[in-house]
Amino acid sequence: MSWANQSSASEFLLLGLFWKPQQQQIIFALFLIMYLATVLGNLLIILAISTDTRLHTPMYFFLSNLSFVDLCLSTIIVPNMLTNHILSSQTISFPACLTQMYFFTLFIVIDNFFLAVMAYDRFVAVCHPLHYTTKMTPQLCALMVTGSWVISSGNALLHTLLMARLSFCADNRIPHFFCDVAALLKLSCSDTHINEIIINTEGILIMITPFVCILVSYICITTAVLRIPSTKGKWKAFSTCGSHLAVVSLFYGTIIAVYFSPSSSHSAEKDIAAAVMYTVVTPMLNPFIYSLRNKDMKGALKKLIGIFFSFEQRMDSKCHKGMS
Known part of the structure; x- marks a missing residue:
């Protein structure tokens, strides 16, 4: 049975960001700049890690995978929102909405798992430095990344299939700028009891478990660092985790604010x-x-940019020779 036959609503209206008419052009330009910065920044990270052999370590392997997922997460949402603004259209078809919901759920959960995997990597590096190479083997790294993809794909598929069986008979306006699970459930005129049970059990479990693993890892890291006698040694150990801890705080801070705060404090x-x-x-x-906080990464980025400019200069010289 096709999706269209399962729902009387053939399309939804994404109401967007509640833009005021006089702010639309400014906000459009702001989101376009942020998206281009996201694409450029994450692509540079991936290219720098792949081209610099010094960065072929577990930590940077996980970082390149995280950059790829971040790039995909932003790409499934922002271009569609910007396109709708250009075309003055708020509509999205039911299949397209479910597809966007699937990939959003997939990438947000993978992000969650990768942050936990990176926390474990930092735990091994700080607490068991002499055994780091034997513990963090290429096989284990590949297994953790593959497992994250498999579990996240299964989770996203489960939520998508449960959503596809629902009917949407009345209001088709989504007060959001993308197809979020919670926003779609509020519009359904079917019994959403099973969907809510899955979200409140499997969904929360799959988000909370990596977060708990991150907390445990950093408790162990903090305990190990405090045992280091020299201040310089403590600072060096903490600095290896600072970037990851900043990303974790930013990611989970907003997730907790949305999904784990009292419902009375919620507003669209x-x-x-x-x-x-x-x-x-x-x-x-x-x-x-x-x-910005990593000397090796800054060195790799400078090297990558240098290669790009040298290649451009060679191409220019060839063009000049061809013209002469």
Whole structure:
């Protein structure tokens, strides 16, 4: 049975960010700049790590995967929102809405798992430095990344299939700028009891478990660092975790504000503002957080930019020779 036959609503209206007419052009330009910065920043991180052999370590392997997921997360949402603004259209078809919901759920959960995996990597590096290479083997790293993708894909597929069986008979206006699970459930005229049970059990479990693992990892890291006698040694140990801890705080801070705060404190504007943080702002900031605080990453980026400019100069010289 096709999706169209399962719902009397063939399309939805994404009401967006509650833009005022006089603010539309400014906000459009702002989101376009943030998206371009997200694409450029994350692509540079991926290219720098892949081209510099010094960065072929577990930590940077996980970072390149995180950058790829951040890039995808922003790409499934922002271009559609900007396109709708250009075309003065708020509509999105039911299949397209479910597809966007699937990939949003997929990438947000993978982000969650990758942050936990990176916390474990920092735990091993700080607490068991002599055994780091034997514990963090390429096979284990690949297994953790693959497992994150498999579990996240299954979770996203489950929520999408449960949503596809519902009917949407009345209001088709989504007070959001993308197809969020919670926003869609509020519009359904079917019994959403099963969906809510899955969200409140499996959904929360799959988000809370990595968060608990991150907390435990950093408690162990803090305990180990405090045992280091020299102040310089403590600072060096904490600095290796600073970037990751900043990203974790930014990501989970907005997630907790939206999904774990009292329902009485919720409003559409607050939820949308928080959603902008973890779908647009966080993917844009992550490359800057990791590169600005990391000497190896800054060196790799300078090397990559140098290669680009030298290639451009060679191409220019060839063009001049060809013209002469």
